[in-house]
Amino acid sequence: MNRELAEAPIGVFDSGVGGLTVAREIMRNLPAEHIVYFGDTARLPYGSKSRETILMFSRQIIRFLKTQQVKAIVAACNTASAFALDEISKESDLPMIGVVKPGAQVAAQTTVNGRIGVIGTEGTVGSHFYREFIQDIAPAITVIEKACPLFVPLVEERWIHDTITHQVAERYLSELKEQQVDTLVLGCTHYPLLRSVIGEVMGESVTLVNPAYETAQELKRMLKAKDLANPGSDEKEFPYRFFVSDLAEKFKVFANSILPYDVGMTQKIDIEEY
């Protein structure tokens, strides 16, 4: 093992705060790993933008993360994973994973009645990437996709258990209930934070798949296979570093409300320079 390389951080990126749900699972499940997180808070949302734009943003972010000497990259954004991961991973020698494939794999293994629901941003749902991955694994599975764009602002407003959020969830999810899905993929970074409301609306018989958790498991397997897992270093003073393209203070407050770690500082950078 190249110890210096194994001790390098993992680069994790998202359009903003949502990818923190993925960072949180990496912190919980791979506690020896260090993280450099980038949230593109100046240019979110990604979910309503075109593939070309997301590809351009993702390329800039990869260039920035490389300056931080990361050993691997996690596209912690469903939209970026759907639109850009294939391209950017071909262009770089760094190992990369996204959130879509791990979520799709587990959903395909979980369903019993062969009917899976996928909820996400307009971009992710419109790309049909979850459906394609699921049907690559098991062509007979029916995948019903639904964009739920209002969930993101509701989470960012912290209206996680509000009646309004419940009503919005009822309205978005009624079609999936009628279609009798037995598995539902939370295909947007923010949705794991609405897990309890979504679970209540869908009912106990529906299994919710959290791609953030599955991505952390996939990352663990990938690091082990490539002999890149951090053996655990003594230098633990700043295991996690956070960068954003705007509103660093607001990001920090949100991060501290969901992470099992005290985010002391978030640094604003000009991502357009990369």
Ligand code: DGL
């Ligand atoms: N992070 C995005 C995703 O998972 C959601 C927020 C956005 O649209 O930027 O698709």
